[in-house]
Amino acid sequence: MPLHERIAAxxxxxxxxxxxxxxxxxxSESQLCAQWNASRAPVRQxxxxxxxxxxxxxxxxxxxxxxxxxLSQPFETFLSFSSWAAGLGHVPGQRTLEIARRxxxxxxxxxxxxxxxxxxxxxxxxxxxxxxxxxxxxTTFVEPVGRLLFDFDCDSGSLYAHLGAHxxxxxxxxxxxxxxxxxxxxxxxxxxxxxxxxxxxxxRASGMDGRPVEYSDDRYRPDMxxxxxxxxxxxxxxxxxxxxxx
Amino acid sequence: MPLHERIAAxxxxxxxxxxxxxxxxxxSESQLCAQWNASRAPVRQxxxxxxxxxxxxxxxxxxxxxxxxxLSQPFETFLSFSSWAAGLGHVPGQRTLEIARRxxxxxxxxxxxxxxxxxxxxxxxxxxxxxxxxxxxxTTFVEPVGRLLFDFDCDSGSLYAHLGAHxxxxxxxxxxxxxxxxxxxxxxxxxxxxxxxxxxxxxRASGMDGRPVEYSDDRYRPDMxxxxxxxxxxxxxxxxxxxxxx
DNA sequence: CCATCGTTCTTGTCATGACAAGTGTGGACC
DNA sequence: GGTCCACACTTGTCATGACAAGAACGATGG
Numbered sequence: 001m002p003l004h005e006r007i008a009a010x011x012x013x014x015x016x017x018x019x020x021x022x023x024x025x026x027x028s029e030s031q032l033c034a035q036w037n038a039s040r041a042p043v044r045q046x047x048x049x050x051x052x053x054x055x056x057x058x059x060x061x062x063x064x065x066x067x068x069x070x071l072s073q074p075f076e077t078f079l080s081f082s083s084w085a086a087g088l089g090h091v092p093g094q095r096t097l098e099i100a101r102r103x104x105x106x107x108x109x110x111x112x113x114x115x116x117x118x119x120x121x122x123x124x125x126x127x128x129x130x131x132x133x134x135x136x137x138x139t140t141f142v143e144p145v146g147r148l149l150f151d152f153d154c155d156s157g158s159l160y161a162h163l164g165a166h167x168x169x170x171x172x173x174x175x176x177x178x179x180x181x182x183x184x185x186x187x188x189x190x191x192x193x194x195x196x197x198x199x200x201x202x203x204r205a206s207g208m209d210g211r212p213v214e215y216s217d218d219r220y221r222p223d224m225x226x227x228x229x230x231x232x233x234x235x236x237x238x239x240x241x242x243x244x245x246x
Numbered sequence: 247m248p249l250h251e252r253i254a255a256x257x258x259x260x261x262x263x264x265x266x267x268x269x270x271x272x273x274s275e276s277q278l279c280a281q282w283n284a285s286r287a288p289v290r291q292x293x294x295x296x297x298x299x300x301x302x303x304x305x306x307x308x309x310x311x312x313x314x315x316x317l318s319q320p321f322e323t324f325l326s327f328s329s330w331a332a333g334l335g336h337v338p339g340q341r342t343l344e345i346a347r348r349x350x351x352x353x354x355x356x357x358x359x360x361x362x363x364x365x366x367x368x369x370x371x372x373x374x375x376x377x378x379x380x381x382x383x384x385t386t387f388v389e390p391v392g393r394l395l396f397d398f399d400c401d402s403g404s405l406y407a408h409l410g411a412h413x414x415x416x417x418x419x420x421x422x423x424x425x426x427x428x429x430x431x432x433x434x435x436x437x438x439x440x441x442x443x444x445x446x447x448x449x450r451a452s453g454m455d456g457r458p459v460e461y462s463d464d465r466y467r468p469d470m471x472x473x474x475x476x477x478x479x480x481x482x483x484x485x486x487x488x489x490x491x492x
Numbered sequence: 493c494c495a496t497c498g499t500t501c502t503t504g505t506c507a508t509g510a511c512a513a514g515t516g517t518g519g520a521c522c
Numbered sequence: 523g524g525t526c527c528a529c530a531c532t533t534g535t536c537a538t539g540a541c542a543a544g545a546a547c548g549a550t551g552g
Contacts, residue, residue, distance in 0.1 A: 002505060028532065039507045044533085052298075052476070060533050061514035110303060110313060176300060176318065178472035179425035179443040197425040197443035226424035229321050229475070242422065248535060274502065285537045290503085306503050307544035495552080504543075515532070522525075 004042035007032065008049045015055060015069050026056050026064040080160050081127050081135065084241055093128035096155055097189075101146065108140050111204055111215040121146020126189050129243070133190050134224045139216040170213050173205040177227060180219065190221055197222060250288035253278065254295045255335025261301060261315055262336060262376070272302050272310035300474060317375070318474040321421070326406050327373050327381065339374035342400040343435075347392065354386050357450055357461040367392020369400065372435050379436050380470050385462040416451040416459050423447050423473060426465065436467055443468060 001009075014020050027035065032043045047064060050056045058064030085092035101121050109116040120140050127135040141149070145168050152162050160170070180200045187194040199220040206212045220226075226242045247255075260266045273281065278289045293310060296302045299318045304310030319330060331338035347367050355362040366386050373381040387395070391414050398408050406416070426446045433440040445466040452458045 004505075030532085040533095041506055041508095045505085047533095058533075059514085061516080061531085063515085063532060113303070113305065172476065174300065174474065174476050176472050176474045177423060177445070178316075178468040179445040180468065181443045195441060197427045199423070199425040222424040222426065226422050228423065229421040231321060231419045231421060250535075276502080286503095287536055287538095291535085293503095304503080305544085307501080307546080309502060309546085493552100495550105497550080498548095500545100500547085502543100502545075505541085507540085508538085510537085511535085513532100513534070515530105517530085518528095520525105520527085522523105 002042070003036070003038055004045035004049070007036055007038070007043060008046035011046060011050055012055070015066055018069065020066050020069075022066050022069055024066050026058070026066060028063055080158055081137075082158050085129050085243070090129050090243065091131070093131060094155055095126045095128070096123065097126060098122070098124040099149060101143070104140070108215060112140065112142055112212045114142065119143045121149060123149065129224065132224070134221055136186055136189050136219045137216060138218075139214055141214045142212065145213055168213065169207040170205040171207055172210075173203055176202045178202075179222075182219075186219055190219070192221060199225065199227070201227070248288070249282070249284055250291035250295070251333070253282055253284070253288060254292035255333070257292065257296055257335075258301065258317070259335040261312055262317065264315065266312050268312050268315055270312050272296075272304070272312060274309055298476070316470060316472055318472050321473065321475050326404055327383075328404050331375050336375045337377070339377060340401050341372045341374070342369065343372060344368070344370040345395060345400065347389070350386070354461060358386065358388055358458045360388065365389045367395060369395065371400065375470065378470070380467055382432055382435050382465045383462060384464075385460055387460045388458065391459055414459065415453045417453060418456075419449055419451040421447055421449050425468075428465075432465055436465070438467060445471065445473070447473075 011020075011026070020026065026047075029040055029043050029047070032038075032046075033040055036043065047056065051058070051064075055066070055068055056064045057067045082092040082094070099121065101119055103117040104112065104114050104120045106116055108114075108120060109118065112120065114120070120143055123137070123139045123141070125137040125139070126133060127137060140146075145163060148163060148166050148168070149159070152159070163170075178200055179197050182190065182192050182194055182196045182198050184194060186192070186198060187196070190198070192198070199222045201216075201218045201220070203214075203216045203218065204212055205214045205216075224243070228240050228242050230240075257266075257272065266272065272293070275286055275289050275293070278284075278292075279286055282289070293302065297304070297310075299320070301312070301314055301318070302310045303313045317331075317334060317336070328338040328340070345367065347365055349363040350358065350360050350366045352362055354360075354366060355364065358366065360366070366389055369383070369385040369387070371383040371385070372379055373383055386392075391409060394409060394412050394414070395405070398405070409416070424446055425443050428436065428438050428440055428442045428444050430440060432438070432444060433442070436444070438444070445468045447462075447464045447466070449460075449462045449464065450458055451460045451462075
C-alpha cells in the first residue's frame with residue numbers, strides 16, 4: 001500500500017477511534033512529515049483525501065481540524081433502495097426482469113474500466129413502493145461480483161447485503177444526476193408516457209482500492225422520488241433520496 | 247488564477263467545445279508540461295481535478311481519454327452559476343428578462359415561510375455558457391433582500407457578491423432535485439422542444455439564523471449540465487476478502 | 493495467422509527545495 | 523486597556539529529479 005494511503009488510513013483510524021475528537025486540530029503537515037519520515041507530497045495527498053471525504057477542514061494558513069469522526073451517513077441508505085423505503089414506512093417491492101452475463105459494450109467497459117467485450121453481469125430490475133412502479137434499475141457488475149448473483153434470489157432479500165456478506169467491498173460511489181426522456185422500456189415498466197421526463201442517477205461504486213465494482217443507471221419517476229442536498233457553508237454536503245407522497 | 251486551474255480550465259474548454267471529442271485521447275502529462283512549460287505537479291493537479299469530475303478517464307499506464315463533454319456541477323459549488331462556469335474555463339452569460347415586486351403566491355409563501363400575499367421580488371433569468379442557453383432561473387427573494395436588486399445591474403456582476411457586500415448572509419441551502427417537462431417558456435428560452443426533459447433544482451437558501459432568504463426554481467438543459475457527488479463509507483475491515491483473486 | 497515477449501511510453505509515487513499567500517499571536521505603542 | 527503591526531507558522535503552489543508499476547505496441551517465433 002502506498003505511503004499516502006497508509007497515512008490517510010492511520011489518520012482515519014485515529015479520528016474514528018476518538019483519539020482525535022471533533023474540533024481537535026489535526027497534526028500539521030510538518031508534524032506528519034516528521035512522524036512518518038516522509039516528504040510533504042504523500043502527506044498532502046493523504047490530507048487532500050480526508051478533506052474530500054469531509055472528515056477534516058482547514059485551508060490556506062488555517063490548520064486542519066477534525067470535522068466529523070464518522071463517515072457514511074447516507075451511504076447505506078443510498079445504495080439500498082429497499083432499506084431506504086422500509087425506513088420511511090413504505091413497502092418496497094422489486095421484480096427482477098432480467099439477469100444476464102454478456103460482453104460489456106463500450107459505455108459499460110469505459111465506466112467499469114474494463115476492456116470492451118469483457119463479460120459482465122447485467123441486471124434489469126423494476127422497483128416498487130407500495131406496489132407502484134417507482135424506479136427502473138439497470139445495473140452492471142464486474143463478473144467476479146456478478147457471478148454471486150446467479151445463486152441468489154434477487155427478489156427476496158437485500159442484494160447489497162448478500163454481496164457484502166460475500167466480501168464485496170463497495171466503499172466509495174460517484175453519483176451523477178441528470179434528466180432523460182423515457183424510452184419504450186421505461187414507459188412500459190414505469191407506466192409513464194414515452195418521452196416523459198425521468199430523473200436519472202448514474203452511479204459508479206468502487207472498492208477501497210478504487211477499482212469499479214458496479215455501474216448503474218437508475219431512472220426514477222420524478223413525481224415519486226427526488227433528491228435533496230443540504231449544503232451549509234462549512235459542512236460537507238450529503239445526498240439524500242426523498243420520497244414524494246403524491 | 248493558479249497554473250493548475252488554468253490548465254484544467256483550458257482542458258475543460260477544449261473538451262466542451264468539441265476540439266477534444268468523447269473517446270479522444272487527452273494530451274499526455276509530458277505533452278501538457280511542454281505545452282505550458284510547467285512541471286508535472288500542476289499538470290497532474292489539473293488532470294486529477296478533471297478526473298474527479300468524471301470528465302476524463304485513464305489511469306496507471308493508461309493514457310487519459312475524454313469520457314464526457316457535459317459539465318458537471320459538484321454540489322459544493324451550488325451558489326453562483328457565474329463563478330462556477332468561470333472557474334471551469336467557460337464564459338458565463340446572463341440575461342435578466344424580468345424583475346418584479348409582487349405578492350407571494352401560495353407555493354412561494356410556503357417556501358419562504360411568509361404569509362400569502364406578502365410582497366416578494368421575483369427574477370427571471372436566462373443563463374448562458376459560452377453564449378448557449380443553459381439554464382433558466384426563476385428566483386424569488388424576500389422583500390428586504392430583493393429591494394437591493396433594483397439598484398443593481400443584474401447582468402453585469404455577480405448577484406450574490408452584490409448581496410453579500412450588502413450584508414445578506416446565505417449560509418445554508420437546501421436543494422431539491424427532480425426532472426420536469428419543459429413548458430412553453432422553458433422551450434423558448436432554453437431552445438428545446440416543449441415536453442423535453444429538464445433537470446430541475448429547487449433551492450431554498452437561508453441565513454445563519456435559519457430564516458429563508460431566497461427560493462429558486464432552476465431548470466437546466468440535461469445535455470449541458472449534470473450534478474455530481476461522491477460519497478464514501480467507512481470500510482469494514484472484517485468483511486474484506488479478496489474476491490478478485492479468483 | 494496468432495500467441496508471446498520485450499521495449500517503450502504513460503501514469504503513480506515520493507524526495508527535496510523554494511516561494512507565495514493567508515492566519516494567528518504576541519508585543520509595541522497609543 | 524485597546525489597537526495595530528511585524529513575525530512566526532500554516533497551507534498552497536510549483537520546479538526538478540528519480541524510480542516503480544502498469545499498459546500499449548511492435549517484433550518475433552510458433
